[in-house]
Amino acid sequence: MKKGILLMVLILALVAGGCANKAQTGAATGATAGALIGALASKNKLTGAAIGAGAGLLLGYVIGNEWDKSDNQKLNHTLENQPSGQTSTWTNPDTGRYYAATPEPAYTGSDNRTYRDVYIETTDADGKPQKVKAKAYRNPDGTWQLVQ
Structure with a gap:
């Protein structure tokens, strides 16, 4: 047992x-x-x-x-308000993880949604840096949804 x-x-x-x-x-x-x-x-x-x-x-x-909601709100603000090529940074007060997000210009996808690619840098649980290129689309309510 x-x-x-x-x-x-x-x-x-x-x-x-x-x-x-x-x-x-x-x-x-x-x-x-x-x-x-x-x-x-x-x-x-x-x-x-x-x-x-x-x-x-x-x-x-x-x-x-x-x-997740805290980080998603920061990323949402970055995608909605940050000019292309300019980095937005924040530290999650609960986890201590550092984030840097750099959005690219918006474009319209084949599904008529507005997309932005974004480079996100953070650290993993072991403190090792990670870089991810993600894609997000704007929802009808103005929020952004990460696709990958």
Whole structure:
């Protein structure tokens, strides 16, 4: 029984390390911590781990999603207001991660949406710099949606 719980916790930890965004990372980390706490605190280890993982998943997703919203708002402001070729920088106060976004000129895609390519520089969880070229389109409500 203990080996099964340990295996589940290790799998969840591996998933947490490979998630694409902060909401997913928060969810996976919360699920891992919740499963471990639930297994240790409950008489029925498997049930405790399952309940703890579910509660941790939800809480971790909510917290991670809030962090995403902060960065998305900064990126949205950059895409809407920053002149092409000029870099906008910010640091997420919750994570300490630094971001630099440099948008390119807007263009109309084959689907008649307005697009902008943007170069985003940040650091990963280990502090290593990362550079990504992304594409975003403007929604009818004026917000921008990253495509890649």
